[in-house]
Amino acid sequence: xxxxxxxxxxxxxxxxxxxxxxxxxxxxxxxxxGSEPFKDWLAxxxxxxxxxxxxxxxxxxxxxDLTGLRGLHMEQFHTFGEVNRHPRGRVxxxxxxxxxxxxxxxxxxxxxxxxxxxxxxxxNELPKLAYDHTEIFQTGFTKLRRRLSYQPxxxxxxxxxxxxxxxxxxxxxxxxxxxxxxxxxxxMLSYGFLKELDEKQKNVSFRAAKLYKFDRRKYxxxxxxxxxxxx
Amino acid sequence: xxxxxxxxxxxxxxxxxxxxxxxxxxxxxxxxxGSEPFKDWLAxxxxxxxxxxxxxxxxxxxxxDLTGLRGLHMEQFHTFGEVNRHPRGRVxxxxxxxxxxxxxxxxxxxxxxxxxxxxxxxxNELPKLAYDHTEIFQTGFTKLRRRLSYQPxxxxxxxxxxxxxxxxxxxxxxxxxxxxxxxxxxxMLSYGFLKELDEKQKNVSFRAAKLYKFDRRKYxxxxxxxxxxxx
Numbered sequence: 001x002x003x004x005x006x007x008x009x010x011x012x013x014x015x016x017x018x019x020x021x022x023x024x025x026x027x028x029x030x031x032x033x034g035s036e037p038f039k040d041w042l043a044x045x046x047x048x049x050x051x052x053x054x055x056x057x058x059x060x061x062x063x064x065d066l067t068g069l070r071g072l073h074m075e076q077f078h079t080f081g082e083v084n085r086h087p088r089g090r091v092x093x094x095x096x097x098x099x100x101x102x103x104x105x106x107x108x109x110x111x112x113x114x115x116x117x118x119x120x121x122x123x124n125e126l127p128k129l130a131y132d133h134t135e136i137f138q139t140g141f142t143k144l145r146r147r148l149s150y151q152p153x154x155x156x157x158x159x160x161x162x163x164x165x166x167x168x169x170x171x172x173x174x175x176x177x178x179x180x181x182x183x184x185x186x187x188m189l190s191y192g193f194l195k196e197l198d199e200k201q202k203n204v205s206f207r208a209a210k211l212y213k214f215d216r217r218k219y220x221x222x223x224x225x226x227x228x229x230x231x
Numbered sequence: 232x233x234x235x236x237x238x239x240x241x242x243x244x245x246x247x248x249x250x251x252x253x254x255x256x257x258x259x260x261x262x263x264x265g266s267e268p269f270k271d272w273l274a275x276x277x278x279x280x281x282x283x284x285x286x287x288x289x290x291x292x293x294x295x296d297l298t299g300l301r302g303l304h305m306e307q308f309h310t311f312g313e314v315n316r317h318p319r320g321r322v323x324x325x326x327x328x329x330x331x332x333x334x335x336x337x338x339x340x341x342x343x344x345x346x347x348x349x350x351x352x353x354x355n356e357l358p359k360l361a362y363d364h365t366e367i368f369q370t371g372f373t374k375l376r377r378r379l380s381y382q383p384x385x386x387x388x389x390x391x392x393x394x395x396x397x398x399x400x401x402x403x404x405x406x407x408x409x410x411x412x413x414x415x416x417x418x419m420l421s422y423g424f425l426k427e428l429d430e431k432q433k434n435v436s437f438r439a440a441k442l443y444k445f446d447r448r449k450y451x452x453x454x455x456x457x458x459x460x461x462x
Contacts, residue, residue: 055312
């Protein structure tokens with residue numbers, strides 16, 4: 001049974017939408033909640049901001065408490081402030097997101113009992129989440145997708161050396177649609193920011209593919225020059 | 232003397248950074264505060280969110296109370312949550328911005344006594360503002376400037392028909408630097424989104440300049456196609 005807590009007047013919380021890419025799949029970091037309300041539900045890692053804690057510090061602390069991860073570059077993407085979004089009173093939540101390569105991170109594991117577990121879940125088969133977390137996730141995903149066309153974010157999700165298939169899988173996962181292989185490769189190579197390496201994939205059973213690297217300078221520059229009036 | 236109000240536990244506020252363009256100058260909408268703290272200081276239009284008010288509704292209501300303007304398309308751009316940003320207690324503020332053509336709006340005029348007056352102020356000679364409003368303004372201005380290179384925002388600031396000089400003034404105001412006239416015109420015309428009209432400026436004393444219009448479809452498309460993988 002849900003315990004009766006006193007209603008609070010108003011408070012702030014943080015919710016984190018952490019995207020990771022692994023084995024051709026785009027994933028999001030979820031927790032299983034250990035306490036009411038929404039006990040046992042899946043949710044984004046999130047909690048209340050302390051009275052003496054700035055919100056940027058709170059975001060890092062809360063993510064660490066609930067998932068064990070730290071040192072991520074998180075960015076605010078939206079603040080959700082509908083009157084009835086929380087069953088216990090007025091809570092405005094500031095949502096942050098981050099992008100990481102899953103392999104470069106240790107396995108998520110909660111420190112706080114508030115989360116029973118923390119794990120990566122594919123973005124495409126998301127169950128209904130606690131509170132308005134489904135909406136928060138969707139807003140973050142939409143913003144991420146938009147950033148794909150004007151910021152060099154593929155960098156943050158792919159390993160340092162990757163195949164064109166991995167790059168295509170990333171775009172397909174983001175856009176949630178299949179892309180034509182020939183057109184995709186032609187277009188991506190035409191931008192000139194991919195450096196072909198003298199190396200192939202290792203540990204694959206069949207037809208090892210060529211590896212590529214981003215030319216970080218060119219990749220970043222292409223986003224800056226568009227419609228710029230400066231030389 | 233400053234009156235002593237009880238400290239509140241925690242609360243939310245809204246601050247609005249409204250950019251307008253007029254006569255070649257980029258401006259921001261300010262109020263002169265009518266009450267403590269920071270009585271008589273210049274500030275961004277901002278106030279506390281009501282208990283039963285969603286933050287989007289609060290943003291529209293507060294802007295209207297303090298400046299008389301309404302119907303603007305405001306967007307959140309950042310939430311400021313440092314512990315000591317407000318002298319009376321913990322206040323997290325959600326900052327919104329909007330872009331408008333000043334001529335299409337009526338003169339700003341406060342409805343609430345909380346503001347003594349409301350007026351447009353050039354962005355380049357801004358005095359020190361109340362609270363952390365100088366920082367909020369700067370963050371909004373930086374975001375606006377970044378949007379100039381990936382979203383069709385010049386649309387929202389220029390009159391429907393404009394001269395190339397007005398377009399250049401807008402870019403110069405945004406980037407806060409002088410641009411070479413010949414290069415600017417060549418570059419802008421090369422994009423193909425400017426439609427030359429069979430009309431000239433009226434009511435000017437000397438050498439009426441040609442008027443242009445945006446080809447809205449082309450102007451919007453140029454921002455969508457960049458690094459897109461779709462045809």
